Amino acid sequence: xxGVTQSPTHLIKTRGQHVTLRCSPISGHKSVSWYQQVLGxxxxxxxxxxxxxERGRGNFPDRFSARQFPxxxxxxxxxxxxxxxxxxxxxxxxxxxGYGYTFGSGTRLTVV
Amino acid sequence: xxxxxxxxxxLSIQEGxxxxxxxxxxxxxxxxxxxxxxxxxxxxxxxxxxTGGEVKKLKRLTFQFGDARKDSSLHITAAQTGDxxxxxxxxxxxxxxxxxxxxxxxxxxxx
Numbered sequence: 001x002x003g004v005t006q007s008p009t010h011l012i013k014t015r016g017q018h019v020t021l022r023c024s025p026i027s028g029h030k031s032v033s034w035y036q037q038v039l040g041x042x043x044x045x046x047x048x049x050x051x052x053x054e055r056g057r058g059n060f061p062d063r064f065s066a067r068q069f070p071x072x073x074x075x076x077x078x079x080x081x082x083x084x085x086x087x088x089x090x091x092x093x094x095x096x097x098g099y100g101y102t103f104g105s106g107t108r109l110t111v112v
Numbered sequence: 113x114x115x116x117x118x119x120x121x122x123l124s125i126q127e128g129x130x131x132x133x134x135x136x137x138x139x140x141x142x143x144x145x146x147x148x149x150x151x152x153x154x155x156x157x158x159x160x161x162x163t164g165g166e167v168k169k170l171k172r173l174t175f176q177f178g179d180a181r182k183d184s185s186l187h188i189t190a191a192q193t194g195d196x197x198x199x200x201x202x203x204x205x206x207x208x209x210x211x212x213x214x215x216x217x218x219x220x221x222x223x
Binding site: 004035040041043045048056058090092100101102103104105106 | 116145147152153154155156157160200202210211212213214215216
């Protein structure tokens, strides 16, 4: 079975632009979470979705938004990019509400 | 705000040595997970501990959850070069909905 897949793997954007990151969970997993990992730090929680409903939101500005689709895949959107948004964005899926996470390899976003 | 502090931040040892990584918080967590992350990859779950005082062993790795569920430790016996990586502890709330990750311990095991 395929693991958690994220696209794109790398992305370079200019300050002020918008970005959309995509995540496909493991087949049968209904929960998807997003984390931001800045270089040299541990991941920070952004969002969690279960059955297409937002179940948790971290301390991130409204420029960050996400959604989960009927097939349980998910998108993370970031508007008005800042240099500080440069990070590895990780998606994790689990079979039920937040249990037993499997992480994808992440999307490396660089804002210049 | 829940915070998890890991120590040491960086550890460089020789193959065959033993080591312990600590994960401490002033907050109580319902569960504690340990992950290993390699460059360019996402974290890989090693273990989940949920009961205060619980000890779990995974081959040469021993994980312990503190009695008060505020701290945890990871002990590696006879380290191997394949153990090299970033070790992250993560505390979970009741519903596992949000993981609070520690600051990470970067381990380098040399031959």
